[in-house]
Amino acid sequence: xxxxxxxxxxxxxxxxxxxxxxxxxxxxxxxxxxxxxxxxxxxxxxxxxxxxxxxxxxxxxxxxxxxxxxxxxxxxxxxxxxxxxxxxxxxxxxxxxxxxxxxxxxxxxxxxxxxxxxxxxxxxxxxxxxxxxxxxxxxxxxxxxxxxxxxxxxxx
Amino acid sequence: xxxxxxxxxxxxxxxxxxxxxxxxxxxxxxxxxxxxxxxxxxxxxxxxxxxxxxxxxxxxxxxxxxxxxxxxxxxxxxxxxxxxxxxxxxxxxxxxxxxxxxxxxxxxxxxxxxxxxxxxxxxxxxxxxxxxxxxxxxxxxxxxxxxxxxxxxxxxxxxxxxxxxxxxxxxxxxxxxxxxxxxxxxxxxxxxxx
Numbered sequence: 001x002x003x004x005x006x007x008x009x010x011x012x013x014x015x016x017x018x019x020x021x022x023x024x025x026x027x028x029x030x031x032x033x034x035x036x037x038x039x040x041x042x043x044x045x046x047x048x049x050x051x052x053x054x055x056x057x058x059x060x061x062x063x064x065x066x067x068x069x070x071x072x073x074x075x076x077x078x079x080x081x082x083x084x085x086x087x088x089x090x091x092x093x094x095x096x097x098x099x100x101x102x103x104x105x106x107x108x109x110x111x112x113x114x115x116x117x118x119x120x121x122x123x124x125x126x127x128x129x130x131x132x133x134x135x136x137x138x139x140x141x142x143x144x145x146x147x148x149x150x151x152x153x154x155x156x
Numbered sequence: 157x158x159x160x161x162x163x164x165x166x167x168x169x170x171x172x173x174x175x176x177x178x179x180x181x182x183x184x185x186x187x188x189x190x191x192x193x194x195x196x197x198x199x200x201x202x203x204x205x206x207x208x209x210x211x212x213x214x215x216x217x218x219x220x221x222x223x224x225x226x227x228x229x230x231x232x233x234x235x236x237x238x239x240x241x242x243x244x245x246x247x248x249x250x251x252x253x254x255x256x257x258x259x260x261x262x263x264x265x266x267x268x269x270x271x272x273x274x275x276x277x278x279x280x281x282x283x284x285x286x287x288x289x290x291x292x293x294x295x296x297x298x299x300x301x302x303x304x305x306x307x308x309x310x311x312x313x314x315x316x317x318x319x320x321x322x323x324x325x326x327x328x329x330x331x332x333x334x335x336x337x338x339x340x341x342x343x344x345x346x347x348x349x350x
Contacts, residue, residue: 001200001214003192012193023172030165101208108181116174124167130160 003104007073014066015117021059025052057132064125071118 004012028036029052037045100106105113182189186206192198203211264272299315306313 001198001203001211002196003198003203004196006196009193009196019175023168023175026168027172102206102210103213104207104210106207112174112178116171116178120167120171120174124164124171127160127164127167130157131164134157 008070011066011070011073015063015070018059018063018066019121022056022063025056025059028052029056060125060128060132063121064129067117067121067125071122074113075118 029049032045032049032052036048040048182193188199188202192202200211203214303313303315
């Protein structure tokens, strides 16, 4: 039986691949100086770091796009009527060690979706955009943030 | 900006950690989960074991209307025509409204354009001034350091005052004399300690 349609799978894998690329390049930039530099030496590490930086900058928007697509597509199904009782009853019953029959998405999947994808990933995306464009008047940041919030609420 | 940096790092590390758990469960932790995402279809036994309510509903709706795809059962009750129409109207209204707002935005008159140009010029000037001040401060620090280093080697360097560019005379004090002035009391203090 069908579980995910083509759109959901396409956004999932776009998100997955771009996430892996971003994670690796981000880790190289964050810890590479202490971990890779002694291994690689200066000239090789410099090349690797520059490539990582550019890859990070160019894949980032793709990740943001796929996260917003996936949030818009899946939020309706992840927030079905079973979600209303998910937090208060299901959580408690899972804590008691019971097996709870779940709907299309179980408690863990919903938590991962809302916390990891919608919450943290969009937080990282927005803060990445702020870091990418420091020359915009950042005084207007709250205004833009409000706009994007409104936009996502409208989409949803 | 600084806050965004911290948020980006901490959030990134957190989501990386969580994604490791997600990848584990999705690949080797739960048999059959990866096929669902690869092909879009799952085994019926798998669905019954892991998502019983979803499976039950899919089966029920399948027997009720045999032509309907199972996926609709997962997405909640099927929307009837009226409901769908209402949603479409709301979306269309939203699009029209936002298009109106969008069309209004770029209509700048001459006055606003002039104001924007002036603002930009001002900002450019401020940036340039800031850069000049930064450069002057860096020069000063470098000069002081150089004098210290040379003194450590036993060479006394008397900074030759560099004539600043004529335009900046009033705005930026010449860096070299300031460095010399800063260096002199230090030397006398050292001598006192001796």
